[in-house]
Amino acid sequence: MPPAAETVPDQGEGTRTEGGRPGATDGAGGRSRTARLIHAGRRSLRARAAAAAALLTCLGFCLGGLMAGAHPFGPTTRNTVDLGQQYLPYHAYWRRLLLGDADGDLFLNWSAGFGTNFLGDYGTYLSSPFDLMVVLFPADRMELALYVITTAKITAAGGAMAVLLLTLRRGPWPVAAVLGTAYALCGWALNHGATVPMWLDGLLAFPLLCLVGEWARTGRRPVLGPLVVALAWFANFYTAYMATVGAAVFLVVRLLTAEESGRTARRRLAGLLRAARAVLLGVGLAAPIVLVIFLATRVADPTPEVTFTAVDWTDVFARLLPATAGVASPALFIGTPALALALTLPFNSAVAPRVRIAWVAAICLVTLSMQWEPTHLLWHAGASPNGIPYRQAFVLCGLLVIASWLSTAQGLPRTPALLGATALLAAMAFAVRGSVVVDRWTYPAFAAALALAVLAAAAVVLARRYAAGSRVLPAVAVALLVLTQIGETAITGGRIAEQQLAQVHWSPRVGPWQEDMARAVAAKDAWPRHRTDPGDVPGGNDPLLVGGQGGEYYSSLSSDVYSRTLSSLGFGYYAKGRHPVSLDNPVTDAIFSIGTRMRSEPTAPLRTDKLPEAVITTTDTPVPPLVTVRPDVRLPAQGTRFGDSAFANQELLLGSKVYETPAQVRRTDGPKGTATLTATCPANARVWFWAPQLQGAAALNGQQPVFFVGKLPSVLGPMQPLGTVPESGEVRIELRGDRGAPKLPRQPVGCLLQERLDAAVRQLTATGATAVHVSGHSITAELPAGSTGTAVIAAPRISGWTCAAGDAEPTPAKRHLGLLAVPLDGGATTVGCSFRPPGLRIGGAIAAVSLLALMALGFRSRFLRRTTRVHLECTSGSSDGK
Numbered sequence: 001m002p003p004a005a006e007t008v009p010d011q012g013e014g015t016r017t018e019g020g021r022p023g024a025t026d027g028a029g030g031r032s033r034t035a036r037l038i039h040a041g042r043r044s045l046r047a048r049a050a051a052a053a054a055l056l057t058c059l060g061f062c063l064g065g066l067m068a069g070a071h072p073f074g075p076t077t078r079n080t081v082d083l084g085q086q087y088l089p090y091h092a093y094w095r096r097l098l099l100g101d102a103d104g105d106l107f108l109n110w111s112a113g114f115g116t117n118f119l120g121d122y123g124t125y126l127s128s129p130f131d132l133m134v135v136l137f138p139a140d141r142m143e144l145a146l147y148v149i150t151t152a153k154i155t156a157a158g159g160a161m162a163v164l165l166l167t168l169r170r171g172p173w174p175v176a177a178v179l180g181t182a183y184a185l186c187g188w189a190l191n192h193g194a195t196v197p198m199w200l201d202g203l204l205a206f207p208l209l210c211l212v213g214e215w216a217r218t219g220r221r222p223v224l225g226p227l228v229v230a231l232a233w234f235a236n237f238y239t240a241y242m243a244t245v246g247a248a249v250f251l252v253v254r255l256l257t258a259e260e261s262g263r264t265a266r267r268r269l270a271g272l273l274r275a276a277r278a279v280l281l282g283v284g285l286a287a288p289i290v291l292v293i294f295l296a297t298r299v300a301d302p303t304p305e306v307t308f309t310a311v312d313w314t315d316v317f318a319r320l321l322p323a324t325a326g327v328a329s330p331a332l333f334i335g336t337p338a339l340a341l342a343l344t345l346p347f348n349s350a351v352a353p354r355v356r357i358a359w360v361a362a363i364c365l366v367t368l369s370m371q372w373e374p375t376h377l378l379w380h381a382g383a384s385p386n387g388i389p390y391r392q393a394f395v396l397c398g399l400l401v402i403a404s405w406l407s408t409a410q411g412l413p414r415t416p417a418l419l420g421a422t423a424l425l426a427a428m429a430f431a432v433r434g435s436v437v438v439d440r441w442t443y444p445a446f447a448a449a450l451a452l453a454v455l456a457a458a459a460v461v462l463a464r465r466y467a468a469g470s471r472v473l474p475a476v477a478v479a480l481l482v483l484t485q486i487g488e489t490a491i492t493g494g495r496i497a498e499q500q501l502a503q504v505h506w507s508p509r510v511g512p513w514q515e516d517m518a519r520a521v522a523a524k525d526a527w528p529r530h531r532t533d534p535g536d537v538p539g540g541n542d543p544l545l546v547g548g549q550g551g552e553y554y555s556s557l558s559s560d561v562y563s564r565t566l567s568s569l570g571f572g573y574y575a576k577g578r579h580p581v582s583l584d585n586p587v588t589d590a591i592f593s594i595g596t597r598m599r600s601e602p603t604a605p606l607r608t609d610k611l612p613e614a615v616i617t618t619t620d621t622p623v624p625p626l627v628t629v630r631p632d633v634r635l636p637a638q639g640t641r642f643g644d645s646a647f648a649n650q651e652l653l654l655g656s657k658v659y660e661t662p663a664q665v666r667r668t669d670g671p672k673g674t675a676t677l678t679a680t681c682p683a684n685a686r687v688w689f690w691a692p693q694l695q696g697a698a699a700l701n702g703q704q705p706v707f708f709v710g711k712l713p714s715v716l717g718p719m720q721p722l723g724t725v726p727e728s729g730e731v732r733i734e735l736r737g738d739r740g741a742p743k744l745p746r747q748p749v750g751c752l753l754q755e756r757l758d759a760a761v762r763q764l765t766a767t768g769a770t771a772v773h774v775s776g777h778s779i780t781a782e783l784p785a786g787s788t789g790t791a792v793i794a795a796p797r798i799s800g801w802t803c804a805a806g807d808a809e810p811t812p813a814k815r816h817l818g819l820l821a822v823p824l825d826g827g828a829t830t831v832g833c834s835f836r837p838p839g840l841r842i843g844g845a846i847a848a849v850s851l852l853a854l855m856a857l858g859f860r861s862r863f864l865r866r867t868t869r870v871h872l873e874c875t876s877g878s879s880d881g882k
Helices: 033-068 081-096 118-128 129-136 139-168 173-184 187-191 197-218 224-235 236-258 264-286 287-298 311-317 336-347 353-369 371-378 394-407 414-429 442-465 470-505 512-524 541-544 560-568 587-592 648-655 754-767 840-881
Strands: 531-533 595-602 614-620 629-630 665-671 675-682 687-691 695-700 708-709 720-724 730-737 748-753 769-772 778-782 788-796 803-807 814-816 819-824 828-837
Touching: 033 139, 033 173, 033 754, 081 129, 081 139, 081 197, 081 541, 081 754, 118 129, 118 197, 118 287, 129 139, 139 173, 139 197, 139 648, 173 336, 173 353, 173 394, 173 470, 173 541, 187 197, 187 394, 187 470, 197 236, 197 394, 224 236, 224 264, 224 840, 236 287, 236 353, 236 648, 264 287, 264 840, 287 788, 287 840, 336 353, 336 394, 336 414, 336 442, 336 470, 353 371, 353 394, 414 442, 442 470, 512 541, 512 614, 531 754, 541 814, 541 819, 560 788, 587 648, 587 754, 629 754, 675 828, 687 730, 695 720, 720 840, 730 748, 748 803, 748 828, 778 788, 788 828, 788 840, 803 819, 819 828
Parallel strands: 531 595
Antiparallel strands: 595 614, 629 788, 665 675, 675 730, 687 720, 687 748, 695 708, 695 730, 769 778, 778 828, 788 819, 803 828, 814 819
């Protein structure tokens, strides 16, 4: 390791004023020359450590992708689970919005979900400053943009942790850089953060919030601290909350173990209060986005409740080893060298006993808190999450890295501590050998890393004994440490990427299919005269990626009213209701004014390394305008509620009867989950089959089977056409359920009569809006004179809409079967609705108050510094006079 000359004094040494100026001053009341030189040297070494950590982090992360052959270093897709279905489309839409090409603005997104609260989605997925980088990339390079953003976030986290470590205690900056890399490339970042890039802001927030805690403890930077908190919570409040809890643990330990002289209980309490003030002001500044997300979450489609079950401790400890992966256990890998150094802390007599006890206790308690349901809920803000249950694991990784630094900052631990750590490592590796998360690469990578770490330790020991090697051998030790950390991390990242691709759902690379569809949509787009739906494009959130105004929408904030409305009409969904998908049905197309529908079929099977071209067809259909008038609908309407038949619900919302539903559907169950349905329908009618829970196939009169994907509670199958009724009028449907006899709704068969639908469309068009105008978050329509009843707008009635007819005062919008509705009295010839995200106004007021308080705090701090300077100048002058 580098000699002592490369170290700097502890950040906590010396006394400080509230403004943070060192107590040592010159005659003029400023810093002494020595103090200034120390401060400059400290900043220089931190900058070196941060830059080196960032470089090593970037290198290790990219090498992992290279080993997996993943984009952009290979042809294999990275778009596993939500990375391809949510984050990639959202970033594509964010680019269009920033460049002024989107159908909507920061408040409302007209492209997805027939009109959704975009500010909530922005705060959930896109509010990180790093996401602004999308404008630097062309539209067809959004995968590369997302990868660069992901890498930048991880890289910044490594640099921030290196700075934090040197702030805690003086030590060799190269080691701080390597440990910063160990944190940034922890198992949580590789296994979860890399595929959920919005969480990576929490990885960066943890060391930054710990720095805020240090500033509060020592009475420094009273204005910058709240601003850092605000930025963290604005970027991603979800993981920022977890990082804040982790930083609170860090601060408590620091208050109990700080080495400054004269640290009394009163001063500790003052530091704690300053930290609380910073958090309150920071969260207050971020309130406009945090409150909008909170209120949007309250009205979001509820996912099934999850009961937390602690994972086996064998799997917990196994996740400390390299090349382990999984969503059911905490990803705690930080690299064998960093883990070995952390395990030396309990045995390291060179570290003060109170420091060892406090940090070991904190790490143990945080580990236990992850396995106990009440504290598990505390980590996740009171709600056990679906999917990954250990989302706070990055905090524990950070605490382990801090323990590594505290044990090695003053030099390599002595032999007893190294032997104790090695014994713990060996016992752990032996105990977890049967864990399900252990990969065939785990033990070879672990053994190689341990061997290189031993060589690095040997080089340091030799440097202590032989002065001739005092410069060369420490450099060799650091080089071995870097090689070990980067190599082991690259193997772990590569293996995790390969395992994820083999075990979870993936989306193909963006390619000709989406590019051709985007061009086709742009050529046909007629918004707001009617909607253009791109249909089913591989990935998800298709309109966000290729354009158009479809019904598909995947978000954690998908509103309950939207999901329930579409489900009642025969739409399907994924993700337990939060991913409604488009329904290719002429009745719902008329309801939602989808005048152009795109359909596409791939020319070859989907692959992980290449997206095939697709054959795209376009269908233009006359549909009513976005705003229609229903003379027979009066609000509040009585009895206008959806029933248990999707066909009847469509007719209710359309306002006309267009289906013939058989009075009797006879069912005969056969062997092995088969069944036969028989019924009678008008000849030449189109047979639609609704079986939302069916996972299997249905075939009409011996024709080609149509496959259904229902698998509740995760997947709801959409209504689908089976074919045309023959001249005989006989309908015979053969069913095959992959999970036993299929469960069907009361009315599974509907026979659509096209002439009835055409008549309904003509009627709604004749009485509907004569012109529709849409701006970023508002819609206005011109109506025929004398319109009465209710104007129905083909957009979900989510919270935040206000509407008015004519010159009336806007009031909260009414609802007609889940859609926006405005009562008409015959006198108004226009209707208008505007959307403002709920919580924005009160959040803005909270932010304004917080900003005023922060400004007052800044003025007070500046006044105290000036007063102190004047006092010191007067004291100096008096002394000279004597």
